[in-house]
Amino acid sequence: MPATPPDHMHAISSDTERAVDDVLDYARRRALYQDVPLDKPMTPRDLERLASGSITAGGIGARRAIALFENVLAPACISTDHPGYLSFIPSAPSKASLAFDVVVSASAVYGGSWMEGAGAVFAENEVLHWLAREFGMPAAAGGVFVQGGTIGNLSALVTARDAARRRAASDGRQAPARWIVVCSAEAHSSIASAAAVMDVDVATAEVDADGRLRGEAVARVLDEHGAAVFAVVATAGTTNFGIVDDIAGIAEAARERNVWFHVDGAYGLAAMLVPELRPAFDGVGLADSLIVDPHKWLFAPFDACALLYRDPELALGAHTQKAEYLDTLTGKPDWNPSDLAIQLTRRARGLPLWFSLATHGTDQYRASIAHGVELARRIADEIEARDGLSLVRDPQLSVVVFRRDGWSLADYEAWSAKLLDDQQGFVVPSSHRGEPVLRFAIISPLTTFELLTGILDTLE
Ligand SMILES: *Cc1c(COP(=O)(O)O)cnc(C)c1O
Numbered sequence: 125m126p127a128t129p130p131d132h133m134h135a136i137s138s139d140t141e142r143a144v145d146d147v148l149d150y151a152r153r154r155a156l157y158q159d160v161p162l163d164k165p166m167t168p169r170d171l172e173r174l175a176s177g178s179i180t181a182g183g184i185g186a187r188r189a190i191a192l193f194e195n196v197l198a199p200a201c202i203s204t205d206h207p208g209y210l211s212f213i214p215s216a217p218s219k220a221s222l223a224f225d226v227v228v229s230a231s232a233v234y235g236g237s238w239m240e241g242a243g244a245v246f247a248e249n250e251v252l253h254w255l256a257r258e259f260g261m262p263a264a265a266g267g268v269f270v271q272g273g274t275i276g277n278l279s280a281l282v283t284a285r286d287a288a289r290r291r292a293a294s295d296g297r298q299a300p301a302r303w304i305v306v307c308s309a310e311a312h313s314s315i316a317s318a319a320a321v322m323d324v325d326v327a328t329a330e331v332d333a334d335g336r337l338r339g340e341a342v343a344r345v346l347d348e349h350g351a352a353v354f355a356v357v358a359t360a361g362t363t364n365f366g367i368v369d370d371i372a373g374i375a376e377a378a379r380e381r382n383v384w385f386h387v388d389g390a391y392g393l394a395a396m397l398v399p400e401l402r403p404a405f406d407g408v409g410l411a412d413s414l415i416v417d418p419h420k421w422l423f424a425p426f427d428a429c430a431l432l433y434r435d436p437e438l439a440l441g442a443h444t445q446k447a448e449y450l451d452t453l454t455g456k457p458d459w460n461p462s463d464l465a466i467q468l469t470r471r472a473r474g475l476p477l478w479f480s481l482a483t484h485g486t487d488q489y490r491a492s493i494a495h496g497v498e499l500a501r502r503i504a505d506e507i508e509a510r511d512g513l514s515l516v517r518d519p520q521l522s523v524v525v526f527r528r529d530g531w532s533l534a535d536y537e538a539w540s541a542k543l544l545d546d547q548q549g550f551v552v553p554s555s556h557r558g559e560p561v562l563r564f565a566i567i568s569p570l571t572t573f574e575l576l577t578g579i580l581d582t583l584e
Contacts (some may be wrong), residue, residue: 443465
């Protein structure tokens with residue numbers, strides 16, 4: 125029998141108080157680091173040597189466990205909020221948002237149903253409705269914060285197919301043998317992944333020379349496949365280049381043919397909040413569904429994707445789980461976030477963004493997003509001006525893709541490894557049309573022109 129009483133972990137005692145203090149002390153220190161260390165991964169063998177054996181029958185105690193995390197495990201994780209983290213899409217949570225993430229845990233809030241989490245759900249909806257207004261969606265639009273863009277895209281597409289099935293049934297039409305989703309070849313990998321999960325086909329429409337998908341190209345593919353198409357996906361800011369498709373043209377092509385229109389804005393749609401950039405996003409308000417990831421360019425911690433529907437009723441029809449033990453929830457007209465996506469139990473993961481937005485106001489967000497776009501333009505000019513470097517394409521948002529003339533993939537990889545080893549930056553090679561390239565994805569307002577030129581200097 126265990127030597128400790130069953131409430132040992134839960135009761136307030138000097139032990140549990142110390143554990144909470146130790147963790148919050150570390151969280152406070154980490155959140156307020158002046159210079160966040162970039163850090164880098166370790167081999168499994170090294171971690172095995174330095175960090176194994178923490179799970180024991182009697183426990184090693186909070187102090188030892190937190191020391192193990194602070195001194196060994198955390199330094200083996202690259203800090204995605206470091207201003208020199210420029211790969212993939214970085215993360216740059218505001219201090220207010222990351223601190224509030226601790227509160228979300230401490231409060232044991234359940235974010236799945238109105239009955240259990242009304243206050244949290246209300247605050248999340250304040251943010252979702254603000255976003256919907258900014259994006260030009262109608263007042264009845266609504267949605268939910270899900271784990272990430274991958275689940276957001278999948279949930280939206282499942283809703284779209286469900287709506288198409290119902291429409292076909294009510295029109296007395298036969299459902300097609302295979303459903304099809306239309307997107308561009310530049311669409312994010314999560315669309316193909318969603319299609320695989322849903323067992324539907326993907327038809328790709330060709331982008332123009334500038335990498336944008338346009339309405340005419342979509343219209344051609346739609347006419348080729350007819351009633352088998354259940355959704356069209358436009359990308360508002362491609363991951364590799366930050367290119368915004370011709371959203372208005374694609375929306376029109378979809379509308380004319382009565383096809384669901386989804387906008388994947390996981391990374392780039394945040395830029396629509398900057399007034400000068402709004403025109404590039406014309407037509408977003410016509411979307412039947414859209415996503416934007418607060419953990420990318422809205423300065424919230426992992427993980428959060430805002431998923432919005434023009435008509436949330438259609439999402440309820442597709443996603444509400446039915447069971448006897450849920451009847452008390454689903455029998456009411458309450459707003460239950462769980463019912464709008466692929467999930468049941470859910471963290472109120474929109475709250476860190478809510479708190480930070482409430483604290484700082486929307487103007488600060490617009491300014492912080494604009495910083496990334498301005499910096500991308502400045503460093504693009506600098507790249508053009510330097511011998512041996514050339515831009516692959518003018519940046520539209522905050523992604524800058526360029527090449528070091530004469531370098532092979534092996535050269536880029538060796539350079540990238542050294543840059544990380546020197547703890548100067550995290551920039552991994554990407555590729556474009558089979559050619560290796562370099563890519564700066566700029567999110568953090570702490571990333572400076574000088575930091576970027578310092579990295580360019582190492583390319584000589
Ligand atoms: C990042 C990204 C996704 C996937 O989002 P996750 O949050 O990583 O799941 C989807 N689409 C685009 C355009 C993205 O940039």
